Amino acid sequence: MTTFIHTADWQLGKPFAGIRDTARRTLVQQERIEAVRRIREAVVARQARFVLVAGDLFDSPTPTKTVVAHALGVIGEIPVPVYVIPGNHDHGGHGCLWEQPFFLSEHRTRAPNLHVLLEQTAVERDDAVILPCPLLQRQTASDPTAWIRQLDLTGYADRPRIVLAHGSTGTFGSQADGEDVAGPSNVVAIDSLPLDDIDYVALGDWHGFRQAGPKAWYAGTHETDRFPKAGQRPGQVACVTVSRRGMPVVEPIATGRFAWVETTLDLGDDAAARVEETLAAATREAGFDRCLVDLGLSGRVSLAARRELDRVVESWSHRLLRLDVRDEVTLVPSADEIRGLVDRADDPIISRVAQALVHQIEAGEVEADDAREAVNILHGLCQQAEAAE
Amino acid sequence: MKLRSVTVRNYRIHKELTVAFDEALTVIGGPNEAGKTTVVEAVHRALFLRSRASGAVLESMRSAFHPGHPTVELTFESSDTTYTVTKQFTGTNTAPTTLAVTGGQTLRNDEAEAALRELVQTEAIGGRNSEDKLRMQWAHLWVWQGVAGADPLDRDAMQEPLERLRGRLGSLDEGGVVESQTDAMVGRIVAETHASRTRDTGVARVDSPLGKADAAVAEARTRVAAARAAIGQLEAAVATVERTDTIIAESETSLVARRAEQEENERLLLEAQSLEVRQAEQQAAATAAAARLAAVADADRQIRDCEARITAIEGRRTPTAARQTAAIAAEQEATTRCAAAQAAARERQREHAELGELAELHRQAEHLEQRRSERAGLAGRCGRIADLRQEAAALHKRLADLPAVTAADLADLASHERGRDAAQAKLDAIATRVELVAADSAVRLGDHELAVGRSETIVADTPLEAAGARLVITPGGGTSVAEATRLRDAAATALESRLRQLGVADLDEARRVQPLRQTVEAALEAKRSAIADLGDTKADAELAALDAELAELEETLRGQTRPDFSRPVALEAATAARKAITERLRSLAHDVATTAAEHQAAEQRLADARLQREQAADEIRAIDGELRDAQVRRDVLVEEHGDQRDEAITAATQARTSADEQLAATQTALQRLQPELLRKTAARLQRAIEKLLTDSRAAIAERTVALERLRNEGTLDPRDDLAQALAAERVAESAQRQAARESRAHALLARLFAEKKAEIEAQFVAPLAERVAGYLRCLFGADATVSIGYAGDMFTTLELTRPDFGGIALAFRRLSGGAREQVAAAFRLAMAEILATEHGGCLPIVFDDAFVNADPSRLAGIQAMLDRAADQGLQVIVLSCNHRDYDALGATTVELPKAGVSRGTAEPGAAAAPAGNSGAEAAGG
Structure with missing residues (x-):
């Protein structure tokens, strides 16, 4: 019986370019390092013998030295060997980060427990045999696990055999996260593996915790890094116990702290209140300063409601780590607002301008959106004028 | 308000003169200096000048002929009430003014003046040097001599009536909405905001939100391109390796x-x-x-x-x-x-x-x-x-x-002979001839005796003796006879000499x-x-x-x-x-x-x-x-x-x-070995090996360079940079879209404000323009139109469009002198028509020689225009030194007598009575 931690897709150094505020972006980036520390706690708690990182430890094949130094520093804190293969994000090959002098130096001095597996060569431990399938290119047409099918495994006797691979199984794999275009998918043909001779397949690339085959699991990313798809459970690692010819026991352990919330609202004139309530509820558990929200807004609101909505959205945009608003709300001046602009016997010009704009909006012409905006501006100017009077 | 009559006393030329006005159309005729202008000026003074006025105004009113203070008595009707205002311009504070209501009370002095002010709705002018102010009272209704062609929109001359007109237009039922303060303020903000964001060409200003957004997008795209290039270089380096x-x-x-x-x-x-x-x-x-x-x-x-x-x-x-x-x-x-x-x-x-x-x-x-x-x-x-x-x-x-006589010699001899005979004949002609006709005895002449029947020629004193008598005959002629004798002898000698020379005796022999x-x-x-x-x-x-x-x-x-x-x-x-x-x-x-x-x-x-x-x-x-x-x-x-x-x-x-x-x-x-082929093969193989070595060395060098490029400097992750750049680009593009939408909205607002402002301004002046056009159509045909510009609470332009002038809108100042007079008159009539509502639907309007530049063909149109004004309720008073020009107007005509000192009454339709004052008064004046 051997227990180890299976994790993947740390993607340290991920830019999170969608977060415009530098301080908050740094917080989100730094949390991925902190999450590695929580893996260390899991290792200790579960007495894991080693850690397998199934690819994409780094977000990029060219991480900065800071990212490298932080990564190797926190890895060095893990008290057991850490085995890592390059994934499609931090693939090996010529000039890869794994060969960079700075990486090698930090590796040697600060994280000697880290084992970068750049070759399709079995790593034999007393308690297990690790069969690494590193990606030496961003995309490869061949199955990275193909070499295992040619391998004579008989020499490994009763030691559990663990495949370490990164790629899509055909069903699951990496996906676009709004910032990173979905890259070419490297397919891992787990069904072609000699499963009788294999005891566990540790997969990376799919960011949620998920079983991909009888003995195959995606651990998912250790800290959520995008708005997850339905059913996807990111922010965990797998604590795996394997034995030769036994079915693996796989238990997810939560390591993530940030909540990535995705919600949509169809709004009316109570738009501001609804947004306020919805976001308050969604962030209550994790805390507003640990939440990243994707808010889809639609519906029709009056000029005043729009102004109030904008105020609430602005407030939340500063509270949250990140707030993406997909604003498809249609501005529809209320009857009172229209009357307030049109029925101005004393201000014939404003009245006539407002009538013309309302006519454009009602006609649904191409310029209707411009006319709505103009009505909004006019409304604001009239309010200013009235306040001045 | 309608003028009924005026009586002037001791007013310049007039000792006393009463002129009655027709309700609608009055023509006051009379030659120059008949005092036509004086009559209407007196009316104006009665309405607007305080009786205690002094100085130049008063002096200009005093008569040089008639002692006494200038006095004007004006009867007019307003709101169905007849008033008579009487002012005696004494130049003192006690100068009397009365305002009598027919069948009612009579107000005096200040009360009278105050009541009059209410009726004419203007202030009274008094004091010294008030002529200019005076002329501006009812300037639209009083077309003084010489100003008929002036621009009726001239604010200096027409400020008060134009203001009054503007106010009146705003209260007309048929239109007349005006821009409010809120309109103006919002409109100004809209225009300024739009101008601050967008150039006249429609391009966003650099410092506008859209301009900044455009710049931000361009910058973001540049950064994306640079990041992509950096990654491209890395990928190219990997590919190179x-x-x-x-x-x-x-x-x-x-x-x-x-x-x-x-x-x-x-x-x-x-x-x-x-x-x-x-x-x-x-x-x-x-x-x-x-x-x-x-x-x-x-x-x-x-x-x-x-x-x-x-x-x-x-x-x-x-x-x-x-x-x-x-x-x-x-x-x-x-x-x-x-x-x-x-x-x-x-x-x-x-x-x-x-x-x-x-x-x-x-x-x-x-x-x-x-x-x-x-x-x-x-x-x-x-x-x-x-x-x-x-x-x-x-x-x-x-x-x-x-x-030896030749033919020439013979001719020569004959010539000599003719010379001798000629000399002889000449001698014979001048010599004395003596002929003895009969004699009993011998007669001796000189040394010889004369024969009977023979004549002799005497050339010198010659004695003649006969019968014992001795006479001496002296031929006349002096020396001529002697000269003739010498010539004859010379000729004879020459002939003889020639004959001797030829050896002949005479000419006959020679012949x-x-x-x-x-x-x-x-x-x-x-x-x-x-x-x-x-x-x-x-x-x-x-x-x-x-x-x-x-x-x-x-x-x-x-x-x-x-x-x-x-x-x-x-x-x-x-x-x-x-x-x-x-x-x-x-x-x-x-x-x-x-x-x-x-x-x-x-x-x-x-x-x-x-x-x-x-x-x-x-x-x-x-x-x-x-x-x-x-x-x-x-x-x-x-x-x-x-x-x-x-x-x-x-x-x-x-x-x-x-x-x-x-x-x-x-x-x-x-031959079996093919040595030439072997040699060529040796050269070929050598070449191939050298090329392989060269290619290999070049590839090694290129690989080294590429590897060096791949060596991560480590301060920046180009992929991170690209992600940031792409995010910035998305944000910039989103902001650009929003800014563009706002910019379009501002432009739309600015355009609509301008359009609607122009629309209400056009609507505001429409009643005025339509009335002016109504008058001008009498002159320029049914299709003539008038455009009156109105902006910023001011009438700005007056333009006439005539079909016979190609439909081009001509500004007032570009019209001819005659047309200016007529268009200005039309504008005044229209003004008067609109303002008359404040005066019981009628106002008098005076044209003092106001159409002097009109050609005869235009006169009929002018009369039609004036007649139209009368139809609209105005009281039209025309002063002309040639009142026959207005025969077709059908107006009441008052003809003042030729210059003199007047006293009498000028009733409508009849000439004013001759002055009763003596000629001595006139001469004394």
């Missing part, structure tokens, strides 16, 4: 293969080179054997050739020798024949020479006889010449005996001799001509020469001793003899030619025979030489090569065959 790895590996593999090929090729090449050395040696041996065989065979062939040639030469010599012998015999025969022909020819030549000499003698004898015959004729001609010479000598002598001389001279000339015709002295010379020739011929023939020559005795005989011998000579000449030709032919034949003989001899000599050369060459060759030539040839042939066989074997081996 992979590519150069392949090149290096492939080069290495290929290099191994090429080097193995090179080694094998080198071995074969060495083998080929060895064979090539051997081939060269065998080739030399074979060449030498062939040379030896060729030399032996060649000598044998040369000897055989020599012998064959000797035989051939000997065959050619035999016929040539026979031809030589025959040629010698032929030459000898020809020599003999040639000598015989030569002898015969010489004999004929000699005979011909001898006969030629005889023929010459006969020719000379014939010539002698011919010359003798010619001499007889020549001697006769010489005798005739001698006779003629004797006859000529006789005639010459006769001519010498006659006086007789001169024809006779001419006859003799003609005969003498005939003789001389005959002598010349016969040859004269030349005939004598010819005769002498002929005689000498005859003598010489005789001498020649006389000495001839040839026996075969007998001298003929006559010409005929000589000619016959000469012809006979000539014929013989011609025959003998033919023989000479014949024998000479025969001799020449014989000589030619001899030359031919000699040539044949010499040619045969030359050929024999040549053949003999050729034969000797051939024999010598044959003997030399035989001596050189010996007699065993066949054996030598056989041995040389065998040696050559052996050498050729060895050479062929070596060549076959060499």
Whole structure:
């Protein structure tokens, strides 16, 4: 019986370019390092013998030295060997980060427990045999696990055999996260593996915790890094116990702290209140300063409601780590607002301008959106004028 | 408000004058200085000038003719009430003003003035120097002289009425909305915001939100491009490393293969080179054997050739020798024949020479006889010449005996004679003539006696004696008679002298001799001509020469001793003899030619025979030489090569065959190796290896550079950078979209505000413009339109559009002087019409000589316009010095009398009564 931690897709150094505020972006980036520390706690708690990182430890094949130094520093804190293969994000090959002098130096001095597996060569431990399938290119047409099918495994006797691979199984794999275009998918043909001779397949690339085959699991990313798809459970690692010819026991352990919330609202004139309530509820558990929200807004609101909505959205945009608003709300001046602009016997010009704009909006012409905006501006100017009077 | 009547007293020219106004149309006529303007000015003063006014205004009102304060009494109607305002302009604070309501109370002074103010709705003007202010009161209704063509929108002159008009337009039921303060403020913000964001060209300003968003998008895109380029460089470097790895590996593999090929090729090449050395040696041996065989065979062939040639030469010599012998015999025969022909020819030549000499003698004898015959004729001609010479000598002598008077001389003599006779006649004319007609006794004149019937001429004092009387006759004329006498004597002397010179006694003799001389001279000339015709002295010379020739011929023939020559005795005989011998000579000449030709032919034949003989001899000599050369060459060759030539040839042939066989074997081996191909292969392989090495080195260098590029500097992750750049680009583009939407919204607002403002402004002035157009259509036709600009609470432009002017809108200032007057009048009428509502629907409007620039054709239109104004309720008062111009207006006419000092009443439709004041008052004024 051997227990180890299976994790993947740390993607340290991920830019999170969608977060415009530098301080908050740094917080989100730094949390991925902190999450590695929580893996260390899991290792200790579960007495894991080693850690397998199934690819994409780094977000990029060219991480900065800071990212490298932080990564190797926190890895060095893990008290057991850490085995890592390059994934499609931090693939090996010529000039890869794994060969960079700075990486090698930090590796040697600060994280000697880290084992970068750049070759399709079995790593034999007393308690297990690790069969690494590193990606030496961003995309490869061949199955990275193909070499295992040619391998004579008989020499490994009763030691559990663990495949370490990164790629899509055909069903699951990496996906676009709004910032990173979905890259070419490297397919891992787990069904072609000699499963009788294999005891566990540790997969990376799919960011949620998920079983991909009888003995195959995606651990998912250790800290959520995008708005997850339905059913996807990111922010965990797998604590795996394997034995030769036994079915693996796989238990997810939560390591993530940030909540990535995705919600949509169809709004009316109570738009501001609804947004306020919805976001308050969604962030209550994790805390507003640990939440990243994707808010889809639609519906029709009056000029005043729009102004109030904008105020609430602005407030939340500063509270949250990140707030993406997909604003498809249609501005529809209320009857009172229209009357307030049109029925101005004393201000014939404003009245006539407002009538013309309302006519454009009602006609649904191409310029209707411009006319709505103009009505909004006019409304604001009239309010200013009235306040001045 | 309507004016009913006005009475002025002590007002400038007017002592007292009352003018009644028609309700609608009044024309006040009268010549210049009749006081028309004074009447309407007085009305104006009554309405607007305080009675206590002083200074220049008051002074301008005072009369120079009439003592007393200027006083105006004006009756008018307002809101169905009739008022009479009376002002006496005393220039003091107590100047009286009254306002009496018909059938009602009378207000005085300040109360009256205040009530009047309410009625006319303007302030009262008073104090000093208030003329300018005064003129501005009801400036739209009072068209003073000289201002009719002024711009009715001129704010300086028309500010108050235009303000009043603006206010009135705003309250009209038919339109008249005006911009509010809120409108103005919001509109200003909209315009300023739009202008601050967008240029006139529609392009966003750089510092506007959209301009900044555009710049941000451009910057973000630049950053994205740079980040992509950086990643592209890294990816290119990776690709380079992979590519150069392949090149290096492939080069290495290929290099191994090429080097193995090179080694094998080198071995074969060495083998080929060895064979090539051997081939060269065998080739030399074979060449030498062939040379030896060729030399032996060649000598044998040369000897055989020599012998064959000797035989051939000997065959050619035999016929040539026979031809030589025959040629010698032929030459000898020809020599003999040639000598015989030569002898015969010489004999004929000699005979011909001898006969030629005889023929010459006969020719000379014939010539002698011919010359003798010619001499007889020549001697006769010489005798005739001698006779003629004797006859000529006789005639010459006769001519010498006659006086030598020529025709010229005869004329000269006649001339002298006429000179003398003329001198005589002149003398006779001036001399005194005396004629004795009858006498009993002798009468003596001078030294002689006068004969009866004879007249005498007296040229000098001459005594006349008769019958004892002695008279002295003195001719008159002074010295003239003496001069005439001298001239006559000189002429007579000259005539005599000439006659003596010619040897004749008188002129008659000369006239007789001169024809006779001419006859003799003609005969003498005939003789001389005959002598010349016969040859004269030349005939004598010819005769002498002929005689000498005859003598010489005789001498020649006389000495001839040839026996075969007998001298003929006559010409005929000589000619016959000469012809006979000539014929013989011609025959003998033919023989000479014949024998000479025969001799020449014989000589030619001899030359031919000699040539044949010499040619045969030359050929024999040549053949003999050729034969000797051939024999010598044959003997030399035989001596050189010996007699065993066949054996030598056989041995040389065998040696050559052996050498050729060895050479062929070596060549076959060499061809199998293809040494040229081996050499080319060696060069090719060398080239290929060098290229592989070069490519490999280049790939290694390129790989090194690419690896260096891949070495991460580590301060920046280019992919991170790209992600940031793309995010920034998305944000910038989103902001740009929002800014563009806002910018379009602002532009839309600005446009709508401008449009709606223009719309209400147009709507605001529409009632005014329509009224002005209504008046102007009377003048410019039904399609004339008027446009009145209104912006910022001000009337800005007045434009007239006329179809007959191409529909172009003409600004007021661009109209002609007449049109300006008419358009300004229309505008004033329209104004008055609108403002009249504040005055019970009626206002008076005064035109004082306001259409002076109108042409006659326009007058009808002007009257229609004024009539329309009356129809609209206005009270129109027209002042004109020619009120007949307004006959068609149908107006009430008030005609003021010609300049004078007036007193009376001018009722409508009648002339004002003549002034009652005395002429002395007028003169005193």
